[in-house]
Amino acid sequence: MKRSELRRQMPMRPAQILDFFADEQTWVQDGGSMLLQSGRTDGLRLTASIPISRDQIPTAAQRFLGAEATIVQHISSEPVADDATESNLRITAEIPGAPINVQVDTSLLRVNDDVTALHARITIDCPLPLVGPMIESSAQPYVESMIAQGFDRLSAS
Template sequence: MKISELRRQVPMWPAQILDTLADERTWVQDGGSMFLQSDRTEGLRLTASIPISHDQIPTAAQRFLGAEAKVVQHISSDPVADDATESNLRITAEIPGAPIDVQVDTSLLRAPDDVTALHARITIECPLPLVGPMIESSAQPYIESMISQGFDKLSDPEV
């Protein structure tokens, strides 16, 4: 198991961040799709699928995942009011065809300087005996990069 952390500050309220995730346009701009089960006022529940570009796939995994590689994310949170100053967000992700599971637990905490601090704890697991740790280590920089790019889009919607 590999564990890492990412932090960002986003000029949005927690509710705005969750609403952005629940907006189909967020996913379509990257060639993805999204199925919304419930919005943030009921407790966010959605599944999103986004393609993975060839350069984001470790060389050793490219032949297993093929040209149609994608990440399927299941995103959830507890109900969050418009003026809530904190929230927690959970993402479980899978890459069909890859023996790897990813979980991202993110806290959203509104700071006094008009930003929300995002703190993500990323857990990467591969259940394969003997080679699991090697696969986790190989995948870690790619997964961190994808999550970091997603956070950057929240910080600057023009990215």
């Protein structure tokens, strides 16, 4: 199991960050799709699928996947009001056909009226005996890069 952390500050409130994830356009612009089960005020629950280009997949994992690799993310949070000062967001992700699971637990803490601090704790797990740690290590930079790019895009929105 590999663990790492990412931190960012966003020019948004926690509720706005969760609404960004619940917006279908967030996923469609990457060629993906999203199924929203419940929104932020009821406790965010959604499943999103987005295609992954081959250059985002570690070489060791490419042989497990076909030409159409997809990442499936299950995203959830507790109910959050518009003026909330904090929240937690959980993302569990998988790539069907790849022996790897990713969990991202993110705390959102409002620093001031216009800024929220994000602290993401990332866990990467591959259950395969003997080769699991190698796959986890090779996947770690790709996973961190995808999460960082998502945070950066969130910051730019």
